[in-house]
Amino acid sequence: MTVFDELMEMNNAYVEEFASQGLSHLPARALSVLTCMDARLHPEAALGIRLGDAHVIRNAGGRASDDAIRSLVVSQRMLGTREILLLHHTDCGMSSFTNVELAAKIETDLGVDVGEYDFLPFTDPAEGLRQDVETLVFSPLVAGGTLIIGAMYDVTTGTVSEVLRRTA
Amino acid sequence: MTVFDELMEMNNAYVEEFASQGLSHLPARALSVLTCMDARLHPEAALGIRLGDAHVIRNAGGRASDDAIRSLVVSQRMLGTREILLLHHTDCGMSSFTNVELAAKIETDLGVDVGEYDFLPFTDPAEGLRQDVETLVFSPLVAGGTLIIGAMYDVTTGTVSEVLRRTA
Numbered sequence: 001m002t003v004f005d006e007l008m009e010m011n012n013a014y015v016e017e018f019a020s021q022g023l024s025h026l027p028a029r030a031l032s033v034l035t036c037m038d039a040r041l042h043p044e045a046a047l048g049i050r051l052g053d054a055h056v057i058r059n060a061g062g063r064a065s066d067d068a069i070r071s072l073v074v075s076q077r078m079l080g081t082r083e084i085l086l087l088h089h090t091d092c093g094m095s096s097f098t099n100v101e102l103a104a105k106i107e108t109d110l111g112v113d114v115g116e117y118d119f120l121p122f123t124d125p126a127e128g129l130r131q132d133v134e135t136l137v138f139s140p141l142v143a144g145g146t147l148i149i150g151a152m153y154d155v156t157t158g159t160v161s162e163v164l165r166r167t168a
Numbered sequence: 169m170t171v172f173d174e175l176m177e178m179n180n181a182y183v184e185e186f187a188s189q190g191l192s193h194l195p196a197r198a199l200s201v202l203t204c205m206d207a208r209l210h211p212e213a214a215l216g217i218r219l220g221d222a223h224v225i226r227n228a229g230g231r232a233s234d235d236a237i238r239s240l241v242v243s244q245r246m247l248g249t250r251e252i253l254l255l256h257h258t259d260c261g262m263s264s265f266t267n268v269e270l271a272a273k274i275e276t277d278l279g280v281d282v283g284e285y286d287f288l289p290f291t292d293p294a295e296g297l298r299q300d301v302e303t304l305v306f307s308p309l310v311a312g313g314t315l316i317i318g319a320m321y322d323v324t325t326g327t328v329s330e331v332l333r334r335t336a
């Protein structure tokens with residue numbers, strides 16, 4: 001049995017209790033959350049986000065990558081969101097390696113030379129959060145007037161703490 | 169009061185009940201889920217994924233973008249995941265516009281000419297899912313032997329249905 005087969009059993013129970021028919025495809029709270037893929041963070045649960053409330057965009061590190069900005073553009077222009085929460089977290093794996101180290105591991109494990117690939121690690125988590133907020137603030141693709149809040153999630157306590165807020 | 173301020177109140181309640189200290193940063197079920205940012209989909213709830221179980225990567229459309237593959241490489245090489253669930257959903261906003269239409273809207277709304285930017289929309293959801301599974305299967309950065317399952321989530325019922333499975 002694969003992990004997926006186990007998840008399908010859980011989904012059967014979810015469907016039995018499902019009572020959220022008829023939600024709009026426009027997020028009810030006009031919010032986008034950009035955060036990390038980390039397994040110890042369930043953003044909807046940690047923030048009380050209900051089904052239909054908010055877009056949730058996740059990648060390694062919760063970085064303001066070009067693809068995250070692609071998603072935010074779709075979210076804002078096509079689906080009406082107006083506020084962005086950028087949520088990083090403590091003990092992030094993205095500060096445990098350098099591009100050179102991961103490239104070397106890929107060459108060893110997979111036999112692939114990725115060259116100068118930027119995996120978007122960061123050395124200082126606080127600085128990484130600030131940089132990503134600034135990237136969003138100054139992106140011409142993020143609507144002027146968008147409130148952007150940078151916050152940290154503590155994986156040992158579940159606590160979300162605001163670090164900075166800016167307006168695009 | 170911003171939406172974020174409301175979420176912080178919800179987070180206080182979450183912290184009171186938090187009892188998941190000491191989780192490993194390595195996902196317990198060695199699973200990565202790649203899915204859409206859609207507000208009507210809460211992947212952890214729909215699939216019974218517990219805190220610490222799985223990486224969750226989300227973008228507009230749940231596309232196998234370069235940035236999603238960056239995240240999957242970190243997930244597999246640095247954090248030990250071995251199975252990938254690619255989960256698209258019904259009524260996806262990514263099939264409601266073309267690149268030309270969104271570029272025109274950005275020019276009108278934001279005064280920015282994005283040129284030939286590919287926002288990764290799809291015309292046929294079933295074909296989009298199949299394409300993204302194939303992209304992962306043939307990516308040299310996804311480990312050989314990885315099980316990749318393509319599935320659809322029905323936003324009106326909460327049901328997850330397997331569509332195809334391949335091995336990288």
